[in-house]
Amino acid sequence: MPSDAIQPILSLRGIHKSFGGVQALTDVSLDLYSGEVVALVGDNGAGKTTLIKSMAGVIRADKGQFFFEGNEVTLSGPAAASDLGIQTVYQDLALxxxxxxxxxxxxxxxxxxxxxxxxxxxxxxxxxxxxxxxxxxxxxxxxxxxxxxxxxxxxxxxxxxxxxxxxxPKVVLLDEPTAALSHTAAEAVGKLIRELASHGLAVLVISHDIHQFVIDVTDRIEVLRLGRKVASFASKQVTGEQVVSAMVGGNEEPAGAR
Amino acid sequence: METPSTTQDSAHPAAVDQRRSFGERLSSDLRLLPVAAGLIVLFVFFATQSDVFLTSRNLNNLLVQSTVTGIVALGLVFVLLVGEIDLSVAATSGVASVLMSKLVIDAGMPVPAAVALGTLSGVVIGAASGRWVTLMGVPSFVVTLGVGLVLNGIQLVLLPRTGRYNLLNSGVEKIAATNIAGASAWALLIIGLILFAAVRLSTLAARRRAGLTASAVQIIVLPLVIVGGLGTATLLILAQRNGLPMPLILYIGILGVTGYVTTETRFGLYLYAIGNNIEAARRSGIKVERIKITAFAITGGLSAFAGILAASRILGVSVSSGGGIGGGALLLESIAAAVIGGVSLFGGRGRVTGALFGALIIATVSNGLNLMGVANEARLIVTGLLLVIAVSVDRTIEKLAGGAQG
Incomplete structure (x- = not known):
């Protein structure tokens, strides 16, 4: 876990996004560090994909700031994000x-x-x-x-x-990389994700596979519920049940290592 | 965590490829095998049925017969690869040939300039269809069907009252009537082979420089033996008569250029990418619309040139140039040639060499049945059945290859 002395590669502060009357993201803040794998978890409709798309420049946040290596940036489009060094792998892979x-x-x-x-x-x-x-x-x-x-x-x-x-790139965003994979294949992808982090990349990965994948592979788990960040855990110090409980709203403590 | 990937760290990429099944190879490297086999079977069959079939004179006819359909089919490969179709190819060839004739006969334009302008008209027609398809997002088969009818109308307008331009002694007839024989023919063959070898050689050299596996036999010797063998055989057979007919030389030249463009260049790669997954191509930053319009322009240009070649061969243009109203046999046979040659109507799959073999098969069936004294209706039935068999074989190969959703 990086110390606070290290500057985050990518920081989100107070991100809001609504679609029509639906508030998809409310005041979400997030820091991604070099060499760290962060899981973004949450129930369906929690705002995971909206958040990742706002970081990829695919959709514009209504409110909030993005900082890349300490400088405020506007992610005006996918090209702007990829020019900064933010790459996204969508679920459909685009192969x-x-x-x-x-x-x-x-x-x-x-x-x-x-x-x-x-x-x-x-x-x-x-x-x-x-x-x-x-x-x-x-x-x-x-x-x-x-x-x-x-x-x-x-x-x-x-x-x-x-x-x-x-x-x-400096940041890689992965949308459900293990969704359609067998257990062995998901493990291999997990290894690859660790490999990316060991090369100094900041990795953010959306996953539903809490017990097998998220706990084993990631360093930190950020939980979204109904568009808000409700919890943050160090992966090593948490059980799958605690994470799931935060996702569904049983136990709402702003826990975490930081 | 024991996956093959962890145990093969030092394995060379080539080692992995050994695992490819025959079905998968049949769908890629050996794609032409079934078509080539079909062609050989047809040749053997007709050789046993007719004494005339294998004569130099007849093979000369057969090859020249296949050139117009073949060039249109080569053009069609471009739009088919991006998942579109152009149903106005025959009409384009008709209009372009009439335009060229009008420029020569009525305006007294020099033949090369008229041929260039006629071909250019096809490029413009194709680009316009392509622009319309990409701009409005309407299916290309409807747009080009309409464009084809429009062009049929324009063709009638361009023709004089007699309904015909006679091209005898206009200079245009010389294009198709020219034969290259003797030393010049051999020189032409050798130049072609040198160009081919140069492309292969640079591939080999680049692979060696990059430290990749590079077998000189596979990359240079084998392809050169096959292409050189076919070229020499063709030349030896045709040399007994007049030498190499110009339409055939032009056809092979176009085949070489389009083959290079589709297999070696970035543009060619984008054709395949767009045909398979247009969304992935767009997200990769490929200018999808521009590539599609270019593909339509190439199809139009080649169709126009084929029409001009046809006009030169039959010494005139008329209402029935370009297959007549609706495109007729030229349209259907050129699409059939591409499909028989393994070009997918759904985009992303097929090669220009496939279109060559497809056109040869159609010309062989037509020529052979003709020699056997079979009536025209039987010829249509056989060609139709061949088309159905070809797509079925194609489908089976795809299934064998497995997983390839393209």
Missing amino acids: CNNLDAVQNIFLGRELTGPWWSGFRVRRADCERKAHEVLQRLRLSGISLTRNVGAMSGGQRQNIAIARSILWQ
Whole structure:
């Protein structure tokens, strides 16, 4: 757990967001630190996805401030967020099934030759770099040249994550990375998420898998309920029951290590 | 936590690929195998049915017959890859050929300029259809159906009262009538092979530089032997007559360029990405609309050029140029050629070489049945059945490959 002396990479202060008459987020504040994995948990409709989308620049908060490395920033769009170094992996992964891992990892950001080559994709360079990224994440079991449509859910999730870190972001937001995965595949994704943190990234992950995934993989658990942050736990010092209880509103203590 | 990924840290990526099933390979590297096999079966069948089939003269005819449909089918690959369709390809070819003829006959324009303008008209028509489809979000088959009818009307307007432009002695007929024979033909083949080898060689060199597995046999020798073998065989067969017919040379040239564009360039990659998952492509920052419009423009341009080639071959244009009202056989056969060659109507799958094989199969059936003295109605029935068989084979391969939702 980082000490208070360390500056957070990304800080949210007093975020409000409503859709029509529905208050989706009310006064939510959150700090993400380099090298730390934070779980964002809550019941359906608690505001998890709204919060992650506001951090990804997909939706604009009505009120509140964002600080990136201590400077106030406006997340005016997805491009602004990704320029700062905030990458998001959505639940649908956004992979092209007819392309291989290398092509998916580089999609939209291919290394290409000069104009007279018709912007020929520098396949070998892309492949080497993709190989390096996967090695760094200890994912070398993934075939680089096989169409991702023929791969397992866990491998696809891992490729989507590898893709998000290609240009060295500082913050990675993951929306339900283990939702459709088997236990073993979810464990492998958990390992990968720890690997990201060990490389100094700040990771925020939405998950419903409290007992298996959240407690084991994350450092800190932030609980949202009805758009408010109701609890914050250090993952090592909490049981699954305590977290679930905070999610559903049985025991409302603003607990936490900080 | 024992997953394969933890135990294969040092394994080379190539080692992982060994696990691919035959079905999966059939859907990717070996995609052309069933089509090529089908073509060989047809060749053997017709060779046993007709003494004339394998003669140089007949094969020359067969190849030239396949070029117009083949070039339109190559063009269609571009729109099909992005998950769209262009039903105005035949009408575009008709209008472009009539426009070109009008420019030559009525305006006295030099042939090369008229050919260029005619082709350009197809590019503009295609781009306009594409712009409309992407702007309004309407299905391309409806838009291009309408555009096709509009173009049929324009074609009638452009034609003179006689309903026909005669292109004999206009200079246009020389395009299709030219044959390259002897040393020049061999030189052409060698230049083509050198270009092909250069692309493959740069792939090999880049892989070596990047420290990746790179087998010279797989990347250069094998493809070069296949392409060189086919080229030499074609040349040897046709050399007995007049040499290489110009339409065939142009066709193969276009095939080479479109093959390079679709498999090697960033634009080509984006065609496949958009066809499979347009939302993913958009989120990756790909300018989806621009790519789609470009695809339509290429389809239009190639269709127009094919129409001009057809006009040059049959020495004139008329109401029935471009397959007549509604597109007729040219439209249906060019779509069939692409689909028989394994190009998916739902986007994201298929190759230009597939369209080549598809066009060859259609031309072979037509030519072979003709030689056997079978009536036209039987030819239609056989082509139709082939189309149904081809998509069914395609579907089966997809299932074998498993998981590929594309």
